[in-house]
Amino acid sequence: MRYLTRRLVHSTLLLFAVSIFAFGILQLAPGDFFTPISLNPQISAHTVAALRSQYGLDQSFPIRYEHWLQSVFRGDFGISFAYGTPVAPLLAVRARNTLLLTGTSLLVAWLLAIPFGIWSAAHRGKWADRAGGILTSSLLTVPDLVLFLALLLMAVRTGWFPTGGMTSAGFDDLAIGGKLDDLALHLVLPCLGLVLTTLPPLVRHVRSAMIEVLEAPFVRAARAHGISERRVLLRYALPVAANPLITLFGYSLAAMLSASLLVEMVLSWPGVGPLLVEAILAKDVYVVVGAVMLSSVFLVAGNLVADAVLFATDPRIRMD
Amino acid sequence: MAQSQKLAWSVVVLAAFSCVVLFAGFFVPYDFAAQDRDTAFAPPTGIHFVDAGGSFHFRPFVYGTRDLDQGAASAETYLDKSYPLRWFVRGAPYKIAGIFTSRVHLFGVEKPARIFLMGSDGYGRDQFSRFLYGGQISLLAGLIAAILSVSIGIVAGGIAGYYGGWIDEILMRGGELFLALPWLYLLFAVRAALPLHISQWQVFLLLISVMGLIGWARPARLIRGVVLSAKERNFVLAARGMGASDAYLLRRHVLPQTYAVLLTQITLLVPQYVLAEVTLTFLGLGVGEPMPSWGALLSSLQQYSVLSSYWWMFLPAVLMIPLFVVFYAAADALQELHKSVPL
């Protein structure tokens, strides 16, 4: 229990550090949201200065950070200059969409990676494993961007899937079943893209973790006792291999969040990604900080969950 | 194929490609910024050896085209006007390595014919020329950023591993901070901090610096591991017993043990960073027009009309794949070789 509290404290401190870091970096930027307007000769410098002051852009870094922290505790995370609304509700909607996409993809990717990895490890060296290996290697070498563009191309050329967005035009008029169908249809391509990019490294890691465990003496002893290969794999080897795999979960989450940003842009999925890019181009500072913090929170939370699962399942950690 | 052979082949291919890209001006017929609205979105030019009359020519040729209203994609081909492909033609001037100027191009055709090996984009610019010139930008960005990351990694990892104690704690915690963020988000956030309207070169340099500065954590961790185990080796102890200073030990005995890891890391990081630059430019956050970074070449694909009608705009993406295959093959071979070399 103390271990988990330690991890929790550590994660919170990490998030604080990240927030200072993100906030700090953005303050280094010359110019701000109102710079383009200030270039307009028709708007007086006085007006611009007043606008800046209204949004607190003329104050020093520590003061702004403090105000931002207050806004975090208040729950609104500051104001979006471009939308004129608090950041939090803006992010919340996008975050929900990104979570839907990332969560589904993560689930599918792991559900595929574990059986594939185990199977490859069990049939190591045989042609099936080698074929699988070639497949994962080939998939690995295709850059994410190219893969997503290819999916988009396929959608455009074949018309089997919608070419973007999360819902169709007449979404609100559909019944619940219809709504789910529509959502699922839009989900297929981005999900497929994410799964294809993150699956190969996952399969490889599962496979190598299993292979390492299968070579351990206790597995050989189990086999010598006449225990069936299937039981050996699933009840003896897998639980031990689970430790590195649970740690891997954290990394796979990070990779997937990064990739989701891109897939959302290419396939127009209304998640945090497009919002972030938009905010960057407009120098909508609080939105950018909010989005970066959100992704960090996802990541840290994911790692915490992994740590907790590890703690619960691996007795070695508890002994520390 | 043996690992060392695989490595050798990969290096040869990469070197050859780099040479071509370095002398891009020579190998391509047009300047990367040369526009011609009349030939916007032209499909790849057909190269023929047999003319309409059925006779064979040794020198390949292209046909002249006449633009119809809908643009070059539906241009009509003049079958009676053939323009032979010429070698070593004089064309637009270009600079080699920014110093020497030349006007000689490997191949070309006389005006008004055009030779678009990979078609042209919405401004009538030759995609093939832009692809090779773009290689200069994207590959160079990837290479320099990778070297930067690894350099920081070696210093940080070396110090942390060798001296241990509180400096190790600080450096590794700092690295954890960088690893805690999804790297693309971090890259974007830092990019957001940079002014949006500055000169091309400044953007390029800033981009490289940012990418390099972000990615130091993983190489640093790996190098720290190697240094930790290397400094306990008996031969290091023996050298210390002869009166060697820390600097000597690091330079002569400890750091050379990290070369294998360094090389593998660089080989893995270069394609990642190339991709990062391409992605940033694709989304409009990288080097801007008219610099032909590969990301810029692909960015028009975000428009529906382009995707559905102009298939050749996809070619740069397809051509990037073999390049990455070679990079990963080299990295794989290096890892396998490094495993069998006794530490």
Next chain:
Amino acid sequence: MNSGPQSNCNPCGPLLRVSGLGKEYVLRRPFSRKKVAVSAFQDVSLAIFPGKTLAVVGESGAGKSSLARCIALLERPTTGGIELAGQNLLTLSEKELSRARRKVQMIFQDSASALNPRLTANEIIAEPLLIQGEGTKSQRRERALQLMEQVGLNRASERKRPLEFSGGQRQRIAIARALALGPQLLILDEALSNLDAANQELILKLLAELQAAQALSFLHISHDLRAVSEFADEVAVMYQGRIVEWRSARDLFASPEHSYTRELLASARSVDSILLERSA
């Protein structure tokens, strides 16, 4: 405890004197305040005379290697003092320490790990000269070749790398390297333990020759009593971090005083007799 044997021969006094030496390792469990102190050895007092060999024997884990490393100045002892030719080694400045290091060199148990696998034999042997800034490159190379001959290695193999040599040859390289700076004391930390019997014989012979020719002193750490018996002038027995007996070799083997010494000798003899039985 035990004072040294009645040594009759020395006008200059001991080359190396160790008094009350002790070493403790302090371990801190990660994330906890508790510190655990583990004592490697305590209250060790020994003396080695010029041109003589002192063997320190005992089972693994008795603290012998730790002692060797402290004397070789590779680690700092927690308590006690070390004097080399009258000079207190623990209070020296950096520069003086560097000069003192020339007088004491160590040969490790595992020759493969003691030699940098990426360097050639010549580079390895010449390295002490390089570190101490002696001579030009060609002078160093020539000296290394001389040393190679001295230890019985073929000059022609100077460009080979450590892994191309056999175990016995690698130890010769290590010895040559140790001799480069003209030391007065060589510490052999289980230097023969990884070698087969034939090689052990050969190396022991080489060491004996070197000792006679250069009046070298040896501190021979070993768990193998038999290997030590032919070669040592004095023997110190170490048990659980303390010296329990320290006498001349002849006296120790003839009439051991401490019970542990007797056990050690007995087990060595019984191994001998088992081997004898087998070969009969």
